[in-house]
Amino acid sequence: MPSTKALQAQQLREPLEVPAPASFADLNPLPRLLMGPGPINADPRVLRAMSAALLGQFDPQFREYMAEVSEIYRGVFQTRNRWTMLVNGTARSGIEAAIVSLVEPGDRVLVPIFGRFGHLLVEIAQRAGAKVKGVEIEWGTVFQPDQLERELKAFRPKVVAVSHGDTSTTMAQPLEALGRLCLEHGAILYVDATATLGGMDLPVDAWNIDVCTAGLQKCLAGPSGSAPLTLNERAAAIIERRRHTEQGLRAPGAVDGDRPRIGSNYFDLAMVMDYWSDKALNHHTEATTMLYAARECGRILMQEGLAAAFARHDAASRAMVAGLQAMGLRIFGDLAHKMANVTGVWIPEGVNGERVRTALLDDFNIEIGTSFGPLNGRIWRIGAMGYNARKDTVLVTLGALETVLAAEGFKLPRGAGVDAARASYIAG
Numbered sequence: 001m002p003s004t005k006a007l008q009a010q011q012l013r014e015p016l017e018v019p020a021p022a023s024f025a026d027l028n029p030l031p032r033l034l035m036g037p038g039p040i041n042a043d044p045r046v047l048r049a050m051s052a053a054l055l056g057q058f059d060p061q062f063r064e065y066m067a068e069v070s071e072i073y074r075g076v077f078q079t080r081n082r083w084t085m086l087v088n089g090t091a092r093s094g095i096e097a098a099i100v101s102l103v104e105p106g107d108r109v110l111v112p113i114f115g116r117f118g119h120l121l122v123e124i125a126q127r128a129g130a131k132v133k134g135v136e137i138e139w140g141t142v143f144q145p146d147q148l149e150r151e152l153k154a155f156r157p158k159v160v161a162v163s164h165g166d167t168s169t170t171m172a173q174p175l176e177a178l179g180r181l182c183l184e185h186g187a188i189l190y191v192d193a194t195a196t197l198g199g200m201d202l203p204v205d206a207w208n209i210d211v212c213t214a215g216l217q218k219c220l221a222g223p224s225g226s227a228p229l230t231l232n233e234r235a236a237a238i239i240e241r242r243r244h245t246e247q248g249l250r251a252p253g254a255v256d257g258d259r260p261r262i263g264s265n266y267f268d269l270a271m272v273m274d275y276w277s278d279k280a281l282n283h284h285t286e287a288t289t290m291l292y293a294a295r296e297c298g299r300i301l302m303q304e305g306l307a308a309a310f311a312r313h314d315a316a317s318r319a320m321v322a323g324l325q326a327m328g329l330r331i332f333g334d335l336a337h338k339m340a341n342v343t344g345v346w347i348p349e350g351v352n353g354e355r356v357r358t359a360l361l362d363d364f365n366i367e368i369g370t371s372f373g374p375l376n377g378r379i380w381r382i383g384a385m386g387y388n389a390r391k392d393t394v395l396v397t398l399g400a401l402e403t404v405l406a407a408e409g410f411k412l413p414r415g416a417g418v419d420a421a422r423a424s425y426i427a428g
C-alpha cells in the first residue's frame with residue numbers, strides 16, 4: 001500500500017479537474033407530489049415566508065419573532081411551558097438535544113421500541129452514556145400500560161424515551177397512561193413527536209410529557225431543518241444543574257451547575273435556553289430562514305385550529321384506508337393504533353414493490369415510501385399529512401396506484417379504490 005506521503009505527492013501531481021459552472025443545469029426539479037412518510041410538500045405560504053429578508057440575530061425584530069415562535073408553539077404543543085423553542089437541525093437534532101441534556105453518563109433510560117425510531121432513541125441514549133434498557137414488541141403493535149408499568153417498576157429509569165408515532169411501522173403509541181405512570185414513578189418522559197405533531201392530538205401538559213420534540217416536514221407542512229422543542233420545569237431543573245457556560249461568554253463570577261457538563265456544545269439545552277431567554281446569551285447563530293419557516297408552519301396550523309387539523313388528517317387516513325382496501329390490498333398493523341397521517345400497506349404477493357414505486361414516480365410524479373429493517377420491501381408507506389392531507393391528493397394517489405398495479409398484473413376491481421375513498425369523504 002502506498003504511504004500517506006506518496007498518496008499526497010501523487011494528488012499534487014494530478015491536475016485538479018473542476019467542472020465549468022456552466023455545465024450545471026438550473027436548479028429546477030420536477031415538482032413531485034410527496035405522499036411518502038415525510039418529507040411532504042411544504043405549504044406555499046411557508047416557502048414564501050422563507051424568502052423574507054434576513055435579519056441579525058439580535059435585531060429587535062428578530063428577537064420578537066423568536067418570542068412569537070415560542071408563543072405559537074405553546075399552542076401547537078398544548079403547553080404552558082416557558083421553555084418552548086427551536087433546535088437548529090432536522091428532527092433528530094431535537095432528539096439529541098433533549099437526550100444529551102437530560103441524561104448524565106450512567107443514568108438509566110428505558111426505551112419502549114415499536115419500530116425503527118425506538119432503536120434510534122436507544123442509540124442516542126447509549127451515546128450519551130446511559131444504561132439503556134430497550135423493550136421491543138412486534139412491529140405493527142403498541143405497548144399496553146401494564147407492560148410499561150412492569151418495566152418502570154423493574155428498571156426504575158430516570159428517563160423514559162419513546163416515539164409517539166413511529167413512521168417505520170405507522171403505529172401511534174397511546175401516551176396518556178404512560179405520562180401518568182412516569183409521574184407516579186418519578187421518571188422524566190421524553191417524547192419524539194416528529195411524525196405526529198400537528199396531525200394527531202398531543203396535549204403535552206395534560207399527558208404529563210416532560211420534554212417533547214418534533215420536526216417541520218411531516219404534519220406541520222414545512223421543510224426539514226428545524227426542530228420545535230418544549231420542556232417543563234421538572235426537566236429544566238435537571239438541565240439547569242448541568243449549565244456550564246462556554247468560557248468566552250461567561251459573565252464575571254458566573255457559577256456553574258453542580259452536575260456534570262452536558263456532553264455536546266451544540267445540543268446543550270442550558271445554553272440554548274440562555275440564548276432564547278431574555279439573557280439573549282449568544283450560542284449558535286439562529287437559522288433565520290428556518291425560524292421564519294417554523295413560525296409560518298405553526299401560524300398556519302393555529303389559524304386552521306388544532307381540532308380541524310386533526311380531523312383533516314383523520315379524514316385523509318380513513319379515505320386512504322377505504323380506498324386501499326377496496327382495491328384488494330391489506331393494511332399493515334393494528335388499525336386501531338394506526339397513525340392518522342401514514343398508512344402501511346402490504347405489497348401483494350408477486351408484485352415488485354420497487355417497480356411500482358418507480359412507475360408512480362416516473363409516470364405520475366408521485367412519491368410513496370417503503371419501510372426499514374424487517375419491513376423493507378414488504379410494505380409501502382403512503383402518507384397524507386400536513387399540506388398534503390387533502391382529498392385531491394388522496395384520490396390522485398389511489399388512482400395512480402390502481403393503474404400501476406393493474407399494469408403489474410395485480411387483479412383489482414377498476415375504479416373501486418377512488419370510489420371508496422370519495423365515498424369515505426362524502427360520508428364524513
Ligand SMILES: Cc1ncc(COP(=O)(O)O)c(C=O)c1O
Binds near residue numbers: 225
Ligand atoms: C418518528 C421519527 N423520529 C425521528 C425522525 C428523524 O427526523 P429527521 O430525519 O428530520 O432528523 C423521523 C423521520 O422520519 C421520524 O419519523
